[in-house]
Structures are given as structure tokens and as C-alpha cells.
Amino acid sequence: MPALSQQELAQRRLADATGIDQDAIKHGKNIKSIYVYEAPIRVWHWINATAIVVLCLTGYFIGSPPPTISGEASANYLMGYIRFAHFSAGYVLAVGLLGRIYWAIAGNHHARELFVIPVFQKAYWREVLVMVRWYLFLIPQPNQYVGHNPAARLAMFVGYFLLTLFMIVTGFALYGEGAQMGSWQEWMFGWVIPLFGQSQDVHTWHHLGMWLMVIFIVMHVYAAIREDIMGRQSMVSTMISGRRTFKE
Ligand code: HEM
Ligand code: HEM
Numbered sequence: 554m555p556a557l558s559q560q561e562l563a564q565r566r567l568a569d570a571t572g573i574d575q576d577a578i579k580h581g582k583n584i585k586s587i588y589v590y591e592a593p594i595r596v597w598h599w600i601n602a603t604a605i606v607v608l609c610l611t612g613y614f615i616g617s618p619p620p621t622i623s624g625e626a627s628a629n630y631l632m633g634y635i636r637f638a639h640f641s642a643g644y645v646l647a648v649g650l651l652g653r654i655y656w657a658i659a660g661n662h663h664a665r666e667l668f669v670i671p672v673f674q675k676a677y678w679r680e681v682l683v684m685v686r687w688y689l690f691l692i693p694q695p696n697q698y699v700g701h702n703p704a705a706r707l708a709m710f711v712g713y714f715l716l717t718l719f720m721i722v723t724g725f726a727l728y729g730e731g732a733q734m735g736s737w738q739e740w741m742f743g744w745v746i747p748l749f750g751q752s753q754d755v756h757t758w759h760h761l762g763m764w765l766m767v768i769f770i771v772m773h774v775y776a777a778i779r780e781d782i783m784g785r786q787s788m789v790s791t792m793i794s795g796r797r798t799f800k801e
Contacts, residue, residue: 559694563785567697567799586787586796589663593656596668597649598792604645605766608720611639612763616756640728647721663700670710677703688776697785698799705776712769716762723759727752 568575586786590598614635622629634656645800657665671677680696684704687695695702701709726745729738749755781788 563684563694563697570697570699586798588698588795589661589791589797590795591660591664592774592795593652594660594664595792597653597656600645601649601653604642604649605770607638607642608646609763609767609770611635612760615639616760616763635783643721643724643728646717647725650717650721654664666701667704667709667714668791670707680704681707690777695780697799702780708769708772708776712765716765716769720759720762720766723755723762726755727759 563573567573615632618632622631634692654668657668683692683696684702685694688704700706722742722745725738726742729736729740729742730746732738746755748753749758777788779791780786781790785800787796791797
């Protein structure tokens, strides 16, 4: 069998990934778009992103409060508003994650990619390596994927899902401390503070988690926009319309 050119290899990979006939891909037929992210995923993504931005901003000010405001204490409620926004966004994040987990069960198979990593599949790790090399500018072309690319999937599992679980558990533990005995937050998460040692330890780890989240967001937004420009498929518009289009 004659050796395949780079382009033919890419067409074959795309055919494998999409299930569309390779001949059709070759002649540019049929590839209009593939529906990947269903509406609940997209709505959740943008609500979740907004909640996390609010949590990082208000969390930062909880850790480093703005300078004292002059006037009667009873006339100012700035920290109260900041904390209220933080807790409200915290509930949006937590309830949103529960809804997202439900959609992983009810939705299409791409909806499960955020929660399950095929750790025992050699081919998966090979593809992760390809994408890491692409991000490091070591190879001229990335592969094409219908859902998340394998490196993005890993980053989202560790940098988003596990980290968000950690933030929710530590956040509600701190909330439970304020709400005290008898509150559901204390009843459910009362074990967390003793596990870490004392309240300040949980504050410190929760605070550190914010900076890890900031790192995730910077890398995530950079990667999404970079893929849109340099990659071989649509990205940002896919999280808006739900449809993935391929450049070849
Ligand atoms: C706080 C900010 C953000 C967080 C925490 C976040 C988190 C996530 C998560 C968890 C996913 C996986 C979605 C799923 O499988 O259900 C995702 C996907 C995605 N996000 Fe974000 N996101 C944020 C902001 C943004 C922004 C500002 C953009 C656009 C510039 C963006 C573009 C995308 C794209 C394009 C995908 C799909 C990637 C793919 O198809 O492989 N995100 N995001
Ligand atoms: C991405 C998610 C989150 C981020 C980035 C975040 C960030 C922060 C930060 C930086 C602090 C200040 C810690 C310190 O230095 O003492 C804080 C405090 C706190 N957070 Fe979060 N948080 C998140 C999620 C949550 C959630 C889900 C809850 C649950 C309601 C929550 C509840 C709290 C509470 C109760 C405090 C302490 C408030 C106080 O001492 O006045 N957080 N958060």
C-alpha cells in the first residue's frame, strides 16, 4: 500500500473521528457541521463561567478586604454585599455542577467527557501527547476532534472538575462554620475543618484553590482562542451554537 500523504492521513483521522465517509471529506462534501454541545451544556458553561468570575473577584476581597470605609459602620455594608455575592455565586456553582452531572447521564456522549478519563487507553495518552506537543509549538499541525481534544479533556477533569469539587467542599465547610450547628452545611461538611486542622487552614487552602482556578481560566481561554485561530476546527462558536465546523 502506498504511503499516505499528510493530508490523506488527516482526512482519514477526521473520517474516523466523525464517521463521515473519507471520500466525502476529500472532496469537501458533507462537512458542514456536527452538533456536539447540547443547549444545557452551553447554558451551563456560560452561567458557570460567570459564577466563577464572581467567586474569584469576591473571594479575593474576602481574603484582602478593601480599606476601611469612613462614616458610621451601620451605614456601610460593603463586605456584607461582597460576601453575599460570594455565597450566592457559590450556590450557583454547586447547583450548576449537580445539574451538569445529571446532564452527563441524560445528554449525548460528549457530555460525559468532562467527568471520565480513559486512563487505561494507550491511544488516549498518545493523543494527549500529540496535543501537548502542538500547544508547545513542537509540531506543525494538531489532530481534529469532534468533542474535547484529549489534552483539554484532561485539563478540564483535573483543573476544573476536581478543583471545583474541592472549592465546593471547602467553601461549604467555611459557610457551615458561620451557619453553626443545626445548619445543613455544618451537618454535611462539618468533618472538613477538623480534617484540615483548623478553620484558618481551610481558608488558606480555599484561597490557594482560587489561584489554581485563575491559572486554569487563563490557560483555558488562551487555548480556546488559540485553537480557534490556529487549530483545524471551530472552538468558541462551538460553545455558543453547539456546532463544530472543520476547516478542511
Ligand atoms: C471562568 C471561566 C471559564 C470556566 C471555568 C470554563 C470552564 C469550562 C469547562 C468546564 C468546559 C467543559 C465543558 C463541558 O464539557 O461541559 C469548557 C469548555 C469550553 N470553554 Fe470554557 N470556561 C470558562 C470561560 C470560557 C471563555 C471565556 C471561553 C471563550 C473564550 C471559553 C471557551 C470554551 C470552549 C470553546 C469550550 C469547548 C472546548 C472544546 O470544544 O474542546 N470558556 N469550559
Ligand atoms: C471557584 C470557586 C470559589 C473561589 C475561587 C472562592 C474563593 C474564595 C476566597 C479567595 C476566599 C477567601 C479565603 C481567605 O483568604 O480567607 C473565600 C472565602 C469563602 N468562601 Fe469561597 N470560593 C469559591 C467557592 C465557594 C463556594 C462554593 C462556597 C460555598 C458557599 C464558598 C464559601 C466561602 C466562605 C464561607 C468563605 C469565608 C468567608 C468569610 O470568612 O467571610 N466559596 N472564597
